[in-house]
Amino acid sequence: MASLPDEFTDLDRFVTAGWALPGSAERWKRRVTSSTEEVKDLYETLLPRMDAIMTYLDRYLLADLPETDRPLLYLALAFMDVAPTWEVFQAADLPEPAFEIERMHMVERPFPWEERAW
Amino acid sequence: MNQPANEQWIRNYPDLGTEQLSTDAATSPEFFERERDQVFRRSWLVVGRQQDVADSGDWFLKEVPSPKASVLVMRGDDGVIRAFYNTCKHRGSKLVHKNCGSGVKGFSCPLHGWVYDSSGNLAFVPDENEFYQLDKPALGLTKINCEVWEGFIFINLDPQPQLTLKEFLGEIHDSYNGYFDGLEEASHYTVTADINWKLLFDVSVEAYHVFSIHPIHPVSDETEKEVGKPPEIPEIKLPHIVLHELHRLVTVPGNPFRPQSPVEQLMIKYGVVSSFTFPEPGEKPADLPVGVNPGNVPAWSFDVLGMFPNNVVLTGRGIYVTIVMWPEAVDKTFFDIRIYMKPVNNMAERICREAIIAMTRDVMREDFDHVEPQQSALSPDAIQYIQLSDQELAVRHGYAALRKVMNEGFRGELVK
Numbered sequence: 465m466a467s468l469p470d471e472f473t474d475l476d477r478f479v480t481a482g483w484a485l486p487g488s489a490e491r492w493k494r495r496v497t498s499s500t501e502e503v504k505d506l507y508e509t510l511l512p513r514m515d516a517i518m519t520y521l522d523r524y525l526l527a528d529l530p531e532t533d534r535p536l537l538y539l540a541l542a543f544m545d546v547a548p549t550w551e552v553f554q555a556a557d558l559p560e561p562a563f564e565i566e567r568m569h570m571v572e573r574p575f576p577w578e579e580r581a582w
Numbered sequence: 583m584n585q586p587a588n589e590q591w592i593r594n595y596p597d598l599g600t601e602q603l604s605t606d607a608a609t610s611p612e613f614f615e616r617e618r619d620q621v622f623r624r625s626w627l628v629v630g631r632q633q634d635v636a637d638s639g640d641w642f643l644k645e646v647p648s649p650k651a652s653v654l655v656m657r658g659d660d661g662v663i664r665a666f667y668n669t670c671k672h673r674g675s676k677l678v679h680k681n682c683g684s685g686v687k688g689f690s691c692p693l694h695g696w697v698y699d700s701s702g703n704l705a706f707v708p709d710e711n712e713f714y715q716l717d718k719p720a721l722g723l724t725k726i727n728c729e730v731w732e733g734f735i736f737i738n739l740d741p742q743p744q745l746t747l748k749e750f751l752g753e754i755h756d757s758y759n760g761y762f763d764g765l766e767e768a769s770h771y772t773v774t775a776d777i778n779w780k781l782l783f784d785v786s787v788e789a790y791h792v793f794s795i796h797p798i799h800p801v802s803d804e805t806e807k808e809v810g811k812p813p814e815i816p817e818i819k820l821p822h823i824v825l826h827e828l829h830r831l832v833t834v835p836g837n838p839f840r841p842q843s844p845v846e847q848l849m850i851k852y853g854v855v856s857s858f859t860f861p862e863p864g865e866k867p868a869d870l871p872v873g874v875n876p877g878n879v880p881a882w883s884f885d886v887l888g889m890f891p892n893n894v895v896l897t898g899r900g901i902y903v904t905i906v907m908w909p910e911a912v913d914k915t916f917f918d919i920r921i922y923m924k925p926v927n928n929m930a931e932r933i934c935r936e937a938i939i940a941m942t943r944d945v946m947r948e949d950f951d952h953v954e955p956q957q958s959a960l961s962p963d964a965i966q967y968i969q970l971s972d973q974e975l976a977v978r979h980g981y982a983a984l985r986k987v988m989n990e991g992f993r994g995e996l997v998k
C-alpha cells in the first residue's frame with residue numbers, strides 16, 4: 465500500500481481506507497458509498513491541510529509528478545470531490561432518491577502517466 | 583434592455599402565444615417519428631469539438647441513434663475535418679469498431695481488407711483484378727456534410743441541407759468570437775435516461791425549478807435554509823431572455839451575497855474561479871463577446887444557449903458545458919455531457935477544478951433524478967396539456983421552433 469510523503473503521514477489512514485484513487489469515477493463511487501462519519505472525517509481532517517498539500521505538490525508540473533507523490537494528489541482530488549456536497553448537505557451524497565452514479569458513464573481523462581485509454 | 587419589473591417577456595414575442603401546449607411532443611411515437619425525419623435528419627447537429635481530432639489521422643465515431651447512423655469523423659492528411667458513414671463500400675461492412683483513435687493513415691475494412699485513406703478515398707483493394715469494373719474514385723466512403731463553427735464540429739445527415747450552417751446559426755453565428763477556444767475538456771460523461779430528449783432541454787432553459795431541486799446550486803441562498811422555504815429573491819428570475827428564429831438563450835443570475843464556503847474560499851485563493859460558482863460582480867466586462875451575457879446583467883452567473891435542436895450550452899466565465907441530447911425513442915435519450923475549463927497551470931488549479939466538476943455533476947444528477955419521473959407520469963390519460971409561465975418562455979419557444987420546422991421546413995417563416 466502506497467504511503468504519503470513524510471510530512472503527510474497523519475493522512476495515511478485515508479490512503480489505507482482506499483480514498484487515494486486515480487480515476488474520477490472510482491473516487492466518486494468511493495464517496496457516495498461512504499458513511500457520513502467517513503466523509504466528515506475526510507473533509508474535516510483535510511480542509512486545514514489543503515494549503516500544505518497544494519504547496520507541496522506545486523513543486524511539480526502535473527506531467528512530472530513522481531509516482532510516490534501521486535497518492536497525495538489523488539487524496540486531494542477525493543477531498544474536492546467530497547467537499548461541495550458535504551458543505552451543502554453534510555452528507556456523502558445527494559439526498560435520496562439520488563440518480564444512481566452507475567448510470568453516469570465517465571469518459572476518463574487520464575493523467576499523463578496513465579495509458580491513453582480513450 | 584432588461585425586462586422592467588412587472589412586465590412580461592412575452593410582450594417581446596407576441597407571436598408565440600400564451601396557450602397551453604400539448605404533451606404529445608413528449609409522449610407520441612408518431613410525433614417522435616416526424617421529429618426524427620423532419621428535424622434530426624435535416625438539422626446541423628454537434629458531434630464534438632475540433633480538439634477531439636486535433637491532428638491529421640485523429641478520428642472518433644459518433645453513433646447517432648435516430649435516425650440511425652454510424653458517423654466517422656476524421657481529420658485528413660490535408661488537415662480537413664470530414665464526416666463519413668462508417669460503412670465499407672465493398673459489401674457494406676462496418677468499417678471502424680472502436681470509439682476513437684489518433685495518428686492513423688486510414689482504415690482497412692475488417693471483412694475483406696479494402697483500405698480507405700484519411701480523406702475517405704478508396705486507396706487499395708486486395709486482389710483488385712478479380713473485379714469486373716471498379717470505379718475506385720467513386721467508391722470512397724459516403725460523405726456526410728460536416729462544418730466547423732467556433733470549434734464545434736457539426737454534421738448534417740441531409741445530403742442537401744436546406745440551410746448552410748451559417749444560415750442555421752443565424753444571429754448567434756457572429757456572437758461568440760473565439761469564446762469557446764482555449765478551454766479544454768475537463769470532464770465528460772454520458773447518460774442514457776428514460777425520458778424524451780426535450781424534457782431535459784426544457785428544465786435547462788428555465789430557472790423556475792432551481793429552488794425546488796438544486797439546493798447545491800449557487801443561486802441558493804442561506805435564508806432558504808433558515809426559513810425552510812424558498813425566499814422571493816429577485817435573483818431566481820431570469821434577467822434576460824433572447825429568442826432567435828431557431829435558437830434561444832436565457833441568462834442565469836448568481837447571488838453575490840451568498841456566503842462562500844471554506845472550499846470556495848480555497849478555490850478563490852488558488853485562482854480557480856468560474857462564474858458558475860461566483861457570479862461576476864458589476865457590469866459585463868469588455869472581454870466577453872456579445873453572445874455571452876448579452877443582456878449585460880449584473881451579477882451574471884452564466885447563460886444557457888439552447889441550440890436547435892438538441893444542444894444546450896452553458897456559457898460562463900472560464901467554463902462552459904455542453905449537453906447534447908440524442909433521442910433513441912420517444913421516451914429514451916442518450917446524453918453526452920462535457921465540461922470545458924481553462925487549462926490548469928499548476929497542481930493547485932488541477933485540484934481545485936475537481937470541486938467544480940463534482941458540483942456540476944451533482945446538479946446534473948438532480949435534473950435527471952426529477953425529469954425521469956416526469957416522463958413516467960406524462961401519460962396522455964393523466965395530462966394532455968402543459969402550462970407554461972412567462973419564466974418558461976424559452977421552453978415555449980423550443981416547441982414553437984420545433985413544430986415550425988416539422989411543419990414548414992427550415993425555409994418557412996419561423997418564429998419572430
Ligand code: FES
Pocket residue numbers: 670671672673674675691692693694695696
Ligand atoms: S465489406 Fe469491406 S472489404 Fe468487403
Ligand SMILES: [Fe+2]
Pocket residue numbers: 785786791792796945949
Ligand atoms: Fe436544473
